[in-house]
Amino acid sequence: xxxxxxxxxxxxxxxxxxxxxxRAATGSRGFYxxxxxxxxxxxxxxxxxxxxxxxxxxxxxxxxxxxxxxxEALKMGKGFGRAVxxxxxxxxxxxxxxxxxxxxxxxxxxxxxxxxxxxQCFLAATGVIGEPLPDANYVGxxxxxxxxxxxxxxxxxxxxxxxxxxxxxKGAGVRCEIDGVEVSIAGILKGSxxxxxxxxxxxxxxxxxxxxxxxxxxxxxxxxxxxxxxxxTVDGDTSTSDTCxxxxxxxxxxxxxxxxxxxxxxxxxxxxxxxxxxLAHQLVKDGEGASKFVEIRVEGAVSAASAKTVGMHIANSxxxxxxxxxxxxxxxxxxxxxxxxxxxIDKDAMRIWFGDHLVAEGGMRCAGYDEARxxxxxxxxxxxxxxxxxxxEAGWTVWTCDLTHAYVDINGAYRT
Amino acid sequence: xxxxxxxxxxxxxxxxxxxxxxRAATGSRGFYxxxxxxxxxxxxxxxxxxxxxxxxxxxxxxxxxxxxxxxEALKMGKGFGRAVxxxxxxxxxxxxxxxxxxxxxxxxxxxxxxxxxxxQCFLAATGVIGEPLPDANYVGxxxxxxxxxxxxxxxxxxxxxxxxxxxxxKGAGVRCEIDGVEVSIAGILKGSxxxxxxxxxxxxxxxxxxxxxxxxxxxxxxxxxxxxxxxxTVDGDTSTSDTCxxxxxxxxxxxxxxxxxxxxxxxxxxxxxxxxxxLAHQLVKDGEGASKFVEIRVEGAVSAASAKTVGMHIANSxxxxxxxxxxxxxxxxxxxxxxxxxxxIDKDAMRIWFGDHLVAEGGMRCAGYDEARxxxxxxxxxxxxxxxxxxxEAGWTVWTCDLTHAYVDINGAYRT
Numbered sequence: 001x002x003x004x005x006x007x008x009x010x011x012x013x014x015x016x017x018x019x020x021x022x023r024a025a026t027g028s029r030g031f032y033x034x035x036x037x038x039x040x041x042x043x044x045x046x047x048x049x050x051x052x053x054x055x056x057x058x059x060x061x062x063x064x065x066x067x068x069x070x071x072e073a074l075k076m077g078k079g080f081g082r083a084v085x086x087x088x089x090x091x092x093x094x095x096x097x098x099x100x101x102x103x104x105x106x107x108x109x110x111x112x113x114x115x116x117x118x119x120q121c122f123l124a125a126t127g128v129i130g131e132p133l134p135d136a137n138y139v140g141x142x143x144x145x146x147x148x149x150x151x152x153x154x155x156x157x158x159x160x161x162x163x164x165x166x167x168x169x170k171g172a173g174v175r176c177e178i179d180g181v182e183v184s185i186a187g188i189l190k191g192s193x194x195x196x197x198x199x200x201x202x203x204x205x206x207x208x209x210x211x212x213x214x215x216x217x218x219x220x221x222x223x224x225x226x227x228x229x230x231x232x233t234v235d236g237d238t239s240t241s242d243t244c245x246x247x248x249x250x251x252x253x254x255x256x257x258x259x260x261x262x263x264x265x266x267x268x269x270x271x272x273x274x275x276x277x278x279l280a281h282q283l284v285k286d287g288e289g290a291s292k293f294v295e296i297r298v299e300g301a302v303s304a305a306s307a308k309t310v311g312m313h314i315a316n317s318x319x320x321x322x323x324x325x326x327x328x329x330x331x332x333x334x335x336x337x338x339x340x341x342x343x344x345i346d347k348d349a350m351r352i353w354f355g356d357h358l359v360a361e362g363g364m365r366c367a368g369y370d371e372a373r374x375x376x377x378x379x380x381x382x383x384x385x386x387x388x389x390x391x392x393e394a395g396w397t398v399w400t401c402d403l404t405h406a407y408v409d410i411n412g413a414y415r416t
Numbered sequence: 417x418x419x420x421x422x423x424x425x426x427x428x429x430x431x432x433x434x435x436x437x438x439r440a441a442t443g444s445r446g447f448y449x450x451x452x453x454x455x456x457x458x459x460x461x462x463x464x465x466x467x468x469x470x471x472x473x474x475x476x477x478x479x480x481x482x483x484x485x486x487x488e489a490l491k492m493g494k495g496f497g498r499a500v501x502x503x504x505x506x507x508x509x510x511x512x513x514x515x516x517x518x519x520x521x522x523x524x525x526x527x528x529x530x531x532x533x534x535x536q537c538f539l540a541a542t543g544v545i546g547e548p549l550p551d552a553n554y555v556g557x558x559x560x561x562x563x564x565x566x567x568x569x570x571x572x573x574x575x576x577x578x579x580x581x582x583x584x585x586k587g588a589g590v591r592c593e594i595d596g597v598e599v600s601i602a603g604i605l606k607g608s609x610x611x612x613x614x615x616x617x618x619x620x621x622x623x624x625x626x627x628x629x630x631x632x633x634x635x636x637x638x639x640x641x642x643x644x645x646x647x648x649t650v651d652g653d654t655s656t657s658d659t660c661x662x663x664x665x666x667x668x669x670x671x672x673x674x675x676x677x678x679x680x681x682x683x684x685x686x687x688x689x690x691x692x693x694x695l696a697h698q699l700v701k702d703g704e705g706a707s708k709f710v711e712i713r714v715e716g717a718v719s720a721a722s723a724k725t726v727g728m729h730i731a732n733s734x735x736x737x738x739x740x741x742x743x744x745x746x747x748x749x750x751x752x753x754x755x756x757x758x759x760x761i762d763k764d765a766m767r768i769w770f771g772d773h774l775v776a777e778g779g780m781r782c783a784g785y786d787e788a789r790x791x792x793x794x795x796x797x798x799x800x801x802x803x804x805x806x807x808x809e810a811g812w813t814v815w816t817c818d819l820t821h822a823y824v825d826i827n828g829a830y831r832t
Contacts, residue, residue, distance in 0.1 A: 062755030062763060094751045096764075096780030129748025130781050235734045240752055318651045318734065318819070319827055326828025332545025335510045336656055339478030347478060348512075364512030365546050403734070405821050411735050412742025 004406060007381065008285035008293060009168035013156040016173035017184035020209040021048045021249030024153035025146040026161040029139060031089025031127065040161040042139065044146040045084040045153070045205065046114060051249045053081025053120070054218040056225055058242035064093035066123040067241055069103050076119035079214025081247055083110050086124035086203060087139050088162045088190070093240035094130040101136040109140035113147050124203050124243050126164055126190065159188040162203055165410060166190050166286055172278035176271035179264045181254035183210040185271055189279040191286075204229065204244040204279060210268060211250035213258045220260070220272060221246045228276035231308065231398045233315045234287035235407070246272075284399045289406030292324050292381050299395040300350075300388035306343045307396035310389065313341040314398075321403035324383055329374035331359045334385065349390025354378065420822060423797065424701035424709060425584035429572040432589035433600035436625040437464045437665030440569035441562040442577040445555060447505025447543065456577040458555065460562040461500040461569070461621065462530055467665045469497025469536070470634040472641055474658035481508050481515035482539040483657055485523075492535035495630025497663055499526050502540035502619060503555050504578045504606070509656040510546040517552040525556035529563050540619050540659050542580055542606065575604040578619055581826060582606050582702055588694035592687035595680045597670035599626040601687055605695040607702075620645065620660040620695060626684060627666035629674045636676070636688060637662045644692035647724065647814045649731045650703035651823070662688075700815045705822030708740050708797050715811040716766075716804035722759045723812035726805065729757040730814075737819035740799055745790035747775045750801065765806025770794065 026040040047053075055074055057067045073081075085106055092099045103123055111118040125139075133139070159169035173186035187206035212220070225244055250256065257265055285293050296314050301307035314320055314337040323330040334352055338345060352360040355377035360366055377383070442456040463469075471490055473483045489497075501522055508515045519539055527534040541555075549555070575585035589602035603622035628636070641660055666672065673681055701709050712730050717723035730736055730753040739746040750768055754761060768776040771793035776782055793799070 058755075059758065060752070060755030061758060061761055062751045091748075094748065094763075094776065094780055096778050098780065129751055130776065131748075132781065240755055318823070322824050322827035325824065328828060332507075332510065332547075335478045335545055336476070339474075339476030339656055342475065342477060345477055347510075360510065360546065362512055364510055364514065365548065403824065405824050407734070408738050408741065408819065408821050408824060411738035412744060 003165060003167050003410065005167045006286045006290055008290070013159070013169050014171055014173065016155040016171050016186040017175050018152060019184045019186050019207040019249065021051065021251035022153055022207045023150040024158050025149035025151070026157050027142055027146050029087060029142055031087065040157065041089050042085065042087045042142045042146070043158045043161040044143065044150070046150055047082055047247055047249050048251060049082070051081055051247050052079055052212055052214040052217045053077065053122070053245065053247050054079065054214060054221045055122070055243065055245040056221060058240060060240050062094060062240050064091055064125060064241045065095065065099035065103050066092050066125050067243060070122050070243060073119050073122060077117065079218070080120050081122060082116035082120040083114055084122045084124070084205065084245070085110060085139065085143065086162050088126050088164050090125055090127040090131050090133060091129050091241050092125040095132050098132045098136070102133055102139060105137040106140040106143070109137070109143035113143045122245060124241065126162060126203055126241055129240060155186060155188060159190065162190045164190065165288060168286055170279060170282040170286065172275045172282070174271045174275055176267045178210055178254040178257065178268050181252060183208060183252040183254050183268065185275050187275050187279055189283060191283050202229070202242045202283065206246045206275060207249070208247070209249045209252035210254055211252065211256040212248045213256065216257055216260050217246060217248050220269060224273045224276045227397070228273070228280040229283070231396070232280045232284045233312060233398065233400050234284065281399060284401050287401035288410045289404040290401030291404050292383055292402040294324060294383045294385065294400045294402065295397060296400065297384070297386040297395065297397045298389065299386070300390050300392060301394045301396070302344045302392035304394045304396050307394050308398065310338055310341045310343050310387070311396055311398035313337045314385065315400035318403055321400070324378065325402035325404045327375065327378045329354055329378040331374065334387070335360065338387070338389070344391045346390035351388045351390070353386040355384050419581060419583050419826065421583045422702045422706055424706070429575070429585050430587055430589065432571040432587050432602040433591050434568060435600045435602050435623040435665065437467065437667035438569055438623045439566040440574050441565035441567070442573050443558055443562050445503060445558055447503065456573065457505050458501065458503045458558045458562070459574045459577040460559065460566070462566055463498055463663055463665050464667060465498070467497055467663050468495055468628055468630040468633045469493065469538070469661065469663050470495065470630060470637045471538070471659065471661040472637060474656060476656050478510060478656050480541060480657045481511065481519055482541050483659060485519050486538050486659060489535050489538060493533065495634070496536050497538060498532035498536040499530055500538045500540070500621065500661070501526060501555065501559065502578050504542050504580050506541055506543040506547050506549060507545050507657050508541040511548050514548045514552070518549055518555060521553040522556040522559070525553070525559035529559045538661060540657065542578060542619055542657055545656060571602060571604060575606065578606045580606065581704060584702055586695060586698040586702065588691045588698070590687045590691055592683045594626055594670040594673065594684050597668060599624060599668040599670050599684065601691050603691050603695055605699060607699050618645070618658045618699065622662045622691060623665070624663070625665045625668035626670055627668070627672040628664040629672065632673055632676050633662060633664050636685060640689045640692040643813070644689070644696040645699070647812070648696045648700045649728060649814065649816050650700065697815060700817050703817035704826045705820040706817030707820050708799055708818040710740060710799045710801065710816045710818065711813060712816065713800070713802040713811065713813045714805065715802070716806050716808060717810045717812070718760045718808035720810045720812050723810050724814065726754055726757045726759050726803070727812055727814035729753045730801065731816035734819055737816070740794065741818035741820045743791065743794045745770055745794040747790065750803070751776065754803070754805070760807045762806035767804045767806070769802040771800050
């Protein structure tokens with residue numbers, strides 16, 4: 001089926017900065033040509049020796065063979081990385097021995113063609129779960145074809161090469177300074193849900209030419225991902241392939257950072273966080289069938305984890321998501337979702353706002369409740385819901401989209 | 417909006433047996449008349465002195481005032497119950513002090529009119545959350561009106577009186593023997609989701625004329641509810657008002673049962689389980705927008721709780737529910753849901769069947785996989801999914817329905 005472009009799609013792909021040391025190429029393996037669509041579906045990234053590499057992956061117990069390999073490689077490669085191959089059109093998840101053989105063949109091609117250590121090569125795949133590939137070297141044979149094409153990344157082309165049900169390519173980048181030296185950050189992401197199997201698994205690659213030791217980079221990645229990519233949801237369905245990797249080539253000329261406490265990191269850390277937040281918001285804005293972007297801010301919780309749990313119960317509730325799709329300011333369903341989270345609250349101290357309009361307090365609809373004002377807050381395509389649980393001092397923000405007829409259509413039609 | 421009747425609606429309401437000692441009346445308080453619909457929306461049940469009463473309720477932290485009262489009454493009333501008043505059209509949840517005053521007034525009317533102890537009176541309400549009633553005695557004033565009408569229950573009329581988005585009235589009953597004496601069980605239920613706020617909260621009342629001590633009855637209820645009502649889901653949204661109560665009038669002439677080990681309970685216990693399973697299946701078959709009834713059997717788990725968790729992750733996945741709606745035998749999404757449950761599995765020993773057709777084993781699509789056969793299993797309106805997780809010996813079964821366009825419509829339109 002032809003997907004309708006998200007109403008949030010930007011006019012054009014953002015101009016991402018050059019990240020010194022990163023080279024890329026894209027090509028078509030034919031995953032989509034078989035379905036009558038001409039497009040690239042494989043990319044190759046290559047980085048120089050000494051590039052720090054860190055990653056976080058799906059927690060799923062049925063993770064793909066590619067995810068299993070990346071975890072292993074990060075350990076064996078001691079935090080360094082030289083190359084990434086990703087394909088769209090087949091997730092290589094639940095493909096048994098065949099999936100492992102595909103990885104072996106691809107890694108062999110990467111190591112031999114590029115002259116890099118096998119354990120510093122990373123893989124990703126996104127698409128239908130459980131479809132075996134025609135042969136083990138199906139993806140690997142692309143590597144010698146792409147190697148001569150390597151050059152400064154065409155970020156938009158790379159992003160388009162790993163899209164599945166995405167309706168627009170998603171990228172974000174920024175320049176900042178470390179100790180007075182300019183460094184660049186550029187990131188690309190695919191996914192029409194952070195959490196969406198078969199087709200829109202979240203894959204995210206961020207590159208910088210800063211020089212940052214692997215253990216420091218790992219901490220920066222985890223700190224940046226928690227309140228951004230790990231705080232969005234489209235449908236609550238965690239994928240088998242979620243992958244987010246961050247590479248630091250060290251080619252900017254900025255000094256090597258070897259401690260997370262280094263004050264020279266401050267601007268970089270904030271810039272990195274901004275890139276991830278931008279990518280996370282684009283992810284939700286291209287959520288399958290999305291017509292509204294929803295921010296849910298939960299305060300007054302006993303802990304940040306508790307606030308996030310409450311936020312996610314609201315964000316994943318099909319009743320709330322369908323009400324938002326219809327523009328129905330149904331605050332009672334927010335009360336329902338808070339209740340079913342089983343997190344500590346003070347029912348009588350709890351307050352709920354839609355935008356700036358207080359709708360509930362004192363264990364009931366508030367005295368100044370105005371249906372017209374509440375509805376007005378739900379009429380636009382950016383919805384802000386805020387809660388004070390009245391139970392503590394901690395807060396968290398999550399983002400989601402609505403649940404529309406288009407979601408039902410896309411997910412009934414995808415595989416066939 | 418006019419709701420389309422579920423394709424699973426039976427031709428007629430089942431003939432429920434007479435339960436000696438139970439009297440009922442229904443009437444219209446006008447909750448629906450205000451919306452131009454003529455129907456009853458309140459019922460009153462009255463039982464004789466010595467009736468054992470037990471109940472299980474929502475675990476929600478934003479439970480309704482009615483649920484809070486029922487929990488308190490069960491403690492104070494020492495396991496005995498004499499009357500129930502329930503209304504549809506307003507859930508009395510998150511109505512603050514006004515909600516408590518409504519309960520006080522209704523209980524006062526019940527105790528005075530019926531001459532029964534206040535703490536043996538039970539309340540329930542279902543409908544929009546957070547709407548205050550016009551006055552505290554709004555429901556209570558129905559009690560003296562209904563009392564003269566009390567008689568042998570018209571089960572269908574009672575059931576229709578507490579429906580909200582239900583598209584057919586749901587009841588089940590059976591006769592069985594205790595120690596050679598015939599006893600009856602009759603149950604009624606409303607809900608278009610076990611778990612659905614604002615409109616289709618699950619309320620369930622089951623009556624028997626067996627003589628069973630409160631603590632024994634309580635154990636029987638919990639044992640019956642766990643694998644039935646607690647094992648269905650429509651949308652994963654737990655309500656603020658879920659209530660399930662079981663009353664035993666002791667008027668059948670069968671001997672009093674005072675121990676759960678009593679062998680004379682065997683047939684009754686099985687019959688009770690059957691009534692609850694029947695009601696649970698009707699609940700799913702009238703799930704909002706449901707077009708398919710889905711049974712998910714999980715075996716080979718490390719514990720029954722683990723099997724149920726896996727089953728519920730499958731049953732609540734919007735991706736699986738939309739695939740089922742479209743008749744797409746997308747077994748990869750089952751793999752996804754198992755993985756995201758984070759329960760122990762042996763990925764390589766796991767097997768998945770659609771109906772009798774094995775679709776996956778050995779960590780991949782099985783050798784004899786047949787797309788046409790798999791699709792055929794998804795073509796009908798009864799879908800059977802079975803898994804062996806390969807991790808242990810325990811199993812559990814859950815039931816759900818699909819996620820269709822009608823669900824999006826119903827929940828966008830309900831409150832307005």
